[in-house]
Amino acid sequence: MDMHRFPDTRVIHPSILYFGTPVVLITTRNRDGSTNITPMSSAWALADRIVIGLSGGGQGLANLRRERECVLNLAGEDMHRGVERIAPTTGKATVPPWKQAIGYRHEADKFALGGWHELPSLTVRPPRIMECPLQLEAQVLLEVERPLEAWRDSAGGYAIIELEVLHVHAHENVTVPGTQHVDPQRYRPLFYLFRHYVGPGKPLGRTFKAEV
Numbered sequence: 001m002d003m004h005r006f007p008d009t010r011v012i013h014p015s016i017l018y019f020g021t022p023v024v025l026i027t028t029r030n031r032d033g034s035t036n037i038t039p040m041s042s043a044w045a046l047a048d049r050i051v052i053g054l055s056g057g058g059q060g061l062a063n064l065r066r067e068r069e070c071v072l073n074l075a076g077e078d079m080h081r082g083v084e085r086i087a088p089t090t091g092k093a094t095v096p097p098w099k100q101a102i103g104y105r106h107e108a109d110k111f112a113l114g115g116w117h118e119l120p121s122l123t124v125r126p127p128r129i130m131e132c133p134l135q136l137e138a139q140v141l142l143e144v145e146r147p148l149e150a151w152r153d154s155a156g157g158y159a160i161i162e163l164e165v166l167h168v169h170a171h172e173n174v175t176v177p178g179t180q181h182v183d184p185q186r187y188r189p190l191f192y193l194f195r196h197y198v199g200p201g202k203p204l205g206r207t208f209k210a211e212v
C-alpha cells in the first residue's frame with residue numbers, strides 16, 4: 001500500500017466536538033403558557049425515536065422535564081441569521097453565571113427575536129415554528145441525567161432524553177408530491193459544524209435503501 005496517498009495526522013485537543021449535525025429548534029411550553037425556543041444540534045434519530053443531549057440549567061430542559069412534550073423544528077439553511085439572533089439568549093429568567101460570563105442574556109420572546117411565527121400543533125401543547133420545513137411533535141419516553149464536571153460550558157452536567165415522534169409536519173415543497181417521502185434534493189437543512197453554520201452542499205448519491 002502506498003502510504004504517501006494519505007494525509008499526515010496528529011493528535012489534537014479541540015474545545016468542542018460538534019462535527020456537523022442539523023440545527024433543531026425545540027419549542028417547549030413555559031410554566032406561564034408562553035413558548036420557549038431552544039436551538040440545539042446534539043440529536044440523532046432511529047425509527048420514530050430521537051435522542052437529544054441538553055446541557056443542564058436551560059429553560060428548554062426544565063420545560064421538557066415538567067411538560068414531557070415538545071416540537072423538534074428542523075431549521076432550513078435560510079434560517080441561520082434568525083438562529084444566531086436567538087443563540088446568545090436563554091428563556092431562563094435568571095441567567096446561570098457561566099452563561100452570563102460568556103454573554104448570554106434572558107429573552108422571553110424568541111419567536112419575535114428570530115422573526116418566526118407560531119402554528120398550533122396537533123397533539124402536543126407547544127406550537128410549531130411555521131418557517132421550519134420539518135416540524136416533529138414528540139413526547140418524552142426516557143431521561144437520563146449525566147454529570148460532566150470537566151466541561152466548562154455546563155455547571156449542571158447534561159441530560160440524555162429519548163423522544164417518541166408523534167407527528168411529522170412537512171412543508172409541501174420539501175416532499176415528493178403524492179408520496180410520504182421527504183425530497184432530499186429540495187429539503188435544505190441547516191447544519192452546525194464546529195460552531196459554524198453550513199448548508200447541505202450538493203447531493204452526492206443515494207443508499208441502496210432510498211425509496212425515491
Ligand SMILES: Cc1cc2nc3c(=O)[nH]c(=O)nc-3n(C[C@H](O)[C@H](O)[C@H](O)COP(=O)(O)O)c2cc1C
Nearest residue numbers: 038039040041042054055058059060087089090091
Ligand atoms: C446552533 C446551536 C446548537 C446548539 N446545540 C446545543 C445542544 O446540542 N445542546 C445544548 O444543550 N445546547 C445547545 N446549544 C446551546 C443552547 O441553545 C443554549 O444553552 C440556550 O441558552 C438554551 O436556551 P434555553 O435555556 O432557553 O433552553 C446550541 C446553540 C446553538 C446556537
